[in-house]
């Protein structure tokens with residue numbers, strides 16, 4: 555990074571900080587001037603030129619409905635091939651081994667992922683919710699997942715853990731109990747900074763593929779990329795607010811048919827934003843990943859989300875995701 559880039563970043567941070575102080579002051583002003591006709595001042599974040607990201611994939615050996623004629627093995631094979639093509643060997647996927655039971659296709663999908671040089675970590679045995687279960691039940695599911703991880707990972711480091719739903723405990727007792735269990739068993743938590751809920755497009759894609767609805771699929775592709783761009787920007791802005799600067803990122807994606815189809819275009823989008831790619835272990839060496847919001851949060855979220863919510867920080871403006879359209883399309 556050049557001095558000029560550092561100065562730009564510092565200047566951007568000062569602007570963001572002053573804007574947030576001004577916003578905080580005006581909201582605490584006991585007798586503010588009437589300003590309902592004035593738009594809210596927009597914070598301008600000086601996003602850095604070359605952010606870093608590690609891609610990660612949840613819900614291995616595959617999530618969501620499949621388009622007609624496609625198998626889990628084909629999805630995993632195509633996804634891993636695209637990652638290899640982009641020199642992203644060693645990418646982590648997080649496994650729910652319960653999905654392997656009585657499914658030769660799921661077993662073969664996991665072999666295809668690993669044979670292509672990718673890694674696996676734990677996502678609990680059956681994608682259990684920590685919000686609706688006890689810490690004991692949750693920790694038991696971490697334990698249950700281990701024999702399959704050991705068997706498939708061999709000498710690779712499978713001691714990375716992704717919380718299902720990014721829910722880390724709705725009470726401090728649960729949060730602490732699971733964190734200390736993970737620590738005692740040698741796991742690193744695979745935190746997330748960038749998440750646009752990519753899985754939400756998949757089942758719509760499966761339906762629209764069955765219906766051969768070309769126009770609907772074109773809309774799915776465009777809205778997926780638009781939403782990705784919007785939430786990548788939001789995640790980076792949240793980092794400014796939560797940490798005072800951007801940090802190396804971890805992006806949450808899922809091993810679905812639609813994300814596999816869209817990965818080439820998503821990689822172009824990231825590259826056009828200046829992103830370069832790094833491994834999960836490299837990214838999480840940043841000191842921000844050792845920070846713990848240590849708050850009970852029913853709906854957890856990304857690491858910046860958790861700081862925003864627990865510290866009651868104000869989110870910058872962002873467009874909602876098109877969930878209603880995704881539910882209704884090709885029905």
Ligand SMILES: [Zn+2]
Nearest residue numbers: 612613718719
């Ligand atoms: Zn998941």
